[in-house]
Amino acid sequence: MNADVYRLPARDVPIIARPEVCVVGGGAAGLAAAMAAARIGLKVLLVERYGFCGGATVAGLSGTICGLHSSGDRPEQIVFGFAGEFHDRLQRAGGAAAAVKFGRTKLVPHDSLVWKETADALLRAAGVQVLYHAAFLDAFADEAGVVRTLVLQCREGTVAVQPTCVIDASGDAEVIHRLGGQTTFGANGVVQTPTMIFRVGGVDMPRFLELDPREIDRLAIAADQAGRYRLPRHHVYLFPMPNGREVLCNMTRISFPDGTVPSGLKSADLTFAEIEGRSQARAYATFLRENVPGFADSYMVETGAQVGIRQTRSIVGLKRLENQDVLKAAKFPGAATFSAWPIEAHGAGALKIVYLEDQTYDVPFETLVPQAGPNLIAAGRCLCAEHEALASARVTAQCFGMGYAAGAASGLLVREGLKAQALTGVQVRDWMQVKGLKTAEQR
Ligand SMILES: Cc1cc2nc3c(=O)[nH]c(=O)nc-3n(C[C@H](O)[C@H](O)[C@H](O)COP(=O)(O)OP(=O)(O)OC[C@H]3O[C@@H](n4cnc5c(N)ncnc54)[C@H](O)[C@@H]3O)c2cc1C
Incomplete structure (x- = not known):
């Protein structure tokens, strides 16, 4: 053997x-x-x-x-069935926010x-x-x-x-x-990149909701190019949570230094993705606090229990x-x-x-x-x-x-x-x- x-x-x-x-x-x-x-x-x-x-x-x-x-031009709910039932139950329990715009469509943040x-x-x-x-x-x-x-x-x-x-x-x-x-x-053999998602609290929500999301992208590009933070992803998503006090941050992009994508099917790759994801999440949260209107008093609440794996x-x-x-x-x-x-x-x-x-x-x-x-x-x-x-x-x-x-x-x-x-x-x-x-x- x-x-x-x-x-x-x-x-x-x-x-x-x-x-x-x-x-x-x-x-x-x-x-x-x-x-x-x-x-x-x-x-x-x-x-x-x-x-x-x-x-x-x-x-x-x-x-x-x-x-x-x-x-x-006018996105409206068209998918129901069990998805609609679960959404409605979340909403009744206070666990779903009102739908927010995402480009040409909408999505529903949840708790x-x-x-x-x-x-x-x-x-x-x-x-x-x-x-x-x-x-x-x-x-x-x-x-x-x-x-x-x-x-x-x-x-x-x-x-x-x-x-x-x-x-x-x-x-x-x-x-x-x-x-x-x-x-x-x-x-x-090439899959989509993982992302470590995190939430921040202490946000001035009215100011956040007034922001043009693309303005956050512009600030991230400038801060990254100035070398002040390590912000590899420039098109970022931020969504208000149903509790009205926190923001969900889908901002990080995780790849190995040579540009290859960690596999969600290998423990060593996942270990890299978890550690790199937390490190990037911290950098993005600091960037938000120091640069983005409404985030001056913000703090990180949590990252995901596991790094987000889009595709295996x-x-x-x-x-x-x-x-x-x-x-x-x-x-x-x-x-x-x-x-x-x-x-x-x-x-x-x-x-x-x-x-x-x-x-x-x-x-x-x-x-x-x-x-x-x-x-x-x-x-x-x-x-x-x-x-x-x-x-x-x-x-x-x-x-x-x-x-x-x-x-x-x-x-x-x-x-x-x-x-x-x-x-x-x-x-x-x-x-x-x-x-x-x-x-x-x-x-
Ligand atoms: C970073 C990221 C951001 C995303 N953003 C959005 C978004 O904003 N909105 C949206 O709608 N979708 C989003 N998605 C996509 C969406 O979350 C997933 O594609 C979807 O949830 C997949 O559902 P699923 O039930 O097929 O698989 P999963 O959600 O992956 O569920 C699989 C389940 O199986 C369990 N499991 C796996 N292996 C085993 C095992 N061996 N034994 C026992 N249990 C096991 C896992 O623990 C898990 O609970 C995102 C995905 C990622 C990764």
């Missing part, structure tokens, strides 16, 4: 659950998937490595719901704690069994490719679950990858969402959701934004179905999409929509005995109507 390899001893582990559906990941997609499956009466287990739901939105502090609104509470309450009411602090480790299929066993690392040790159907909402296509399913990684693996699905589908506002008969969100590609050198004027495109359900695994569906940002198409489709409202459709589809697998690869998006939409699950355009 290779001297640098240690062979793990084989051992028995307890089987702790046999749910009808196991959802791996409690981000926007996983939450929606678990809710849809539970609402049609399935026995659902949701497995999440952190102690709360929200994923990139909460742990990564991405902090706003993008993708609910149209794009054009992370209220997000966690809202997700907990929804899951409890729907009867979903939730297992936090449980990391998915491995998956095993039988000879026909049917996924039989998932292995989890829980606090008490390694355990197994044996679900009838699996939804991979890990963001990273972890389950599909462990099963040997095909995945891609960015455009020829995408599955190779039955269908791929192409860049042209987004740009040409393509429509598909079996859409899991739809979107007017721009292509918003955060590259190591620049940020590219392409708006869709008064247009929307559809995300076909088949982008969530891997090529193998009759009881396996994906949901969320690991959908099968070309690089720039993903830079649009990955936002929160669409992840909710994809998750809800995937959760509904799991009912067709479990109750009707269908195979994932034989499902069509049209069938899933019809089933959602029959089961009273709202599709993304339904209020």
Whole structure:
């Protein structure tokens, strides 16, 4: 045996659950998937490595719901379904601000704690069994490719679950990858850059709200060029939080000194990104305090619990969402959701934004179905999409929509005995109507 390899001893582990559906990941997609499956009466287990739901939105502090609104002169909410329901619940609990302008469209800043509470309450009411602090480790299929066993690392040790159907909402296509399913990684291996998001308090909000956002960009460029701070990103996003006293700062851009992008799938790269992200966040917060009107008394409240990772693996699905589908506002008969969100590609050198004027495109359900695994569906940002198409489709409202459709589809697998690869998006939409699950355009 290779001297640098240690062979793990084989051992028995307890089987702790046999749910009808196991959802791996409690981000926007996983939450929606678990809710849809539970609402049609399935026995659902949701497995999440952190102690709360929200994923990139909460742990990564991405902090706003993008993708609910149209794009054009008068953006208005056009995406509803589970995304709309969750937004409305956040708003009723004081956890969502009024929608704010973002270029030609709008987004909704939200509060992370209220997000966690809202997700907990929804899951409890729907009867979903939730297992936090449980990391998915491995998956095993039988000879026909049917996924039989998932292995989890829980606090008490390694355990197994044996679900009838699996939804991979890990963001990273972890389950599909462990099963040997095909995945891609960015455009020829180049993914979008990570960002460490942070919040600042002590802001003079009326003054902040009067600012032209592009004025902050101009000040950042001047301060960076004068060498006073290290501010690698010049097109920055600042949003008022629902509490009316804090500002969410999406300002940093993390790449290695040679310009390459850290991988969200490697611990050493993530370590670099966390440390570099905190260092940049501090520099940007100092820049704000010392240069930007309204920030003179501001202070940093927190950074994300983890650095924000925009992109890792995408599955190779039955269908791929192409860049042209987004740009040409393509429509598909079996859409899991739809979107007017721009292509918003955060590259190591620049940020590219392409708006869709008064247009929307559809995300076909088949982008969530891997090529193998009759009881396996994906949901969320690991959908099968070309690089720039993903830079649009990955936002929160669409992840909710994809998750809800995937959760509904799991009912067709479990109750009707269908195979994932034989499902069509049209069938899933019809089933959602029959089961009273709202599709993304339904209020
Ligand atoms: C820096 C940044 C800024 C962004 N800004 C915005 C924004 O302003 N508005 C917007 O709408 N979108 C924004 N996005 C995009 C959006 O947040 C994400 O694309 C979206 O939340 C993805 O949802 P998801 O459910 O597919 O995946 P995730 O949110 O990544 O959820 C995956 C979940 O799976 C869990 N998980 C992963 N692996 C395992 C495992 N092995 N075992 C158990 N659990 C596991 C994770 O902990 C996580 O909770 C931003 C993203 C980033 C990174």
